[in-house]
Amino acid sequence: MKKLTALSVACLMGLTLTGCGGNGSTDDTITVYSRDASSGTREAFEKANDMEEMLLDGAVTVDSNGDMATKVGQDANGFGYVSLSTDFEANNIKALNYEGVTPSEETVLDGSYGMQRPFMFVTRADGDFADDRTQALVEAFIDYMCNSTEGQQVVADAGGIVDLSKTTPWEELKVNHPIVDEDNSDLTIRTAGSTSVESTLQAALEAFQAEAGQFQFTMNQSGSGDGYTRVLGDEKDGANAADIGFASRNFEDEEDVSQGLLSGQYCIDAVVAVVSADNDAVDNLTAAQIKSIYTGETTNWSQLQ
Known part of the structure; x- marks a missing residue:
């Protein structure tokens, strides 16, 4: 109204x-x-x-x-x-x-083109996930989305801008993540933060499901300001808690992403x-x-x- x-x-x-x-x-x-x-x-x-x-x-x-x-x-x-x-x-x-x-x-x-910005992510801290399997699954997903040829291609197809020359085939990366060969249908990856990342993030999660034991995922994208807050900040243990937070900008100085298990950039947007x-x-x-x-x-x- x-x-x-x-x-x-x-x-x-x-x-x-x-x-x-x-x-x-x-x-x-x-x-x-x-x-x-x-x-x-x-x-x-x-x-x-x-x-x-x-x-x-x-x-x-x-x-x-x-x-x-x-x-x-x-x-x-x-x-x-x-x-x-x-x-x-x-x-x-x-x-x-x-x-x-x-x-x-x-x-x-x-x-x-002058108006461009990064799509950034940060995860919960080491040991602060629901359990060890969820942490291992999140680590595998981040590797798939950020570093694999297949994951970066999915992000590109959904509108993200990436450099595929810097990627590695998933078959080579997955050996570092034995969790992906298990039945993970009982696990859920929770995401939060920027609304602008929705299309690229959802595409990556859907593609990764088939590669990682049909896990579940929930997306609660409400704005970049919530990306850090819901994985490392005041809301990390509340009703809107997440495993990975996203921002369509660089994280602010007061958003100390060094606390997270993993953080970085997965694509560029304009x-x-x-x-x-x-x-x-x-x-x-x-x-x-x-x-x-x-x-x-x-x-x-x-x-x-």
Whole structure:
């Protein structure tokens, strides 16, 4: 209800001159959407465009990558940002070029696309899992997802950006993880943290099930701020406890991942500025233009012509 109210208020305040469902023409005012303050996607987007803590008051806040894609796709005057791994066509959104560069795997890996960020993970501490078998299974999964040719290919197929030249066939790695040859249907891997990692993480877990005794998994992705908290922080033993926490950003200094059994990066992602696919007013934005929209200096599509 709060989100609907915020959107209605935004319309009444003039953020959308023809209502929140305009046609994307240059006569319509931009509706700005933003992720919540704990979002790693928001942090990466703000840092890339030099606008931390500068979001205009009338912006509509959404609580997940999927929610952002849905809302912008339904609003022909909407402007927001999502992970490159998002299904753009299914959500009726259009990825914008950034500083003249198209967001893609190639432009991220060669460094020419500027808005990129890491997908990071951290596990519970050594000996702090439900039991030794669960710990061994988590170790095997991390090795599969991060280092195996098959696991990294699955991540890439789901939208993550990886360098397959640095991988090793799973047949060579699995000898270090005898747990994968057992019946693990009684074990569950629990994950938490960033919503942006959902598609790549779920694909990796599903692929690994067949390689590791048909274990179970539960995903409770609610934002990067929860990744550390639910495996090593205040919530590690609560109802939302997890075995692996994820962040779509580097972990903060106060998030001491050195306590975890394993931590690191499993792929790269890009943050992409998006509009509705029905919006034909813009195809490319500069960092300066994005900042002007985000801070409220630019309010109408015609100002970007």
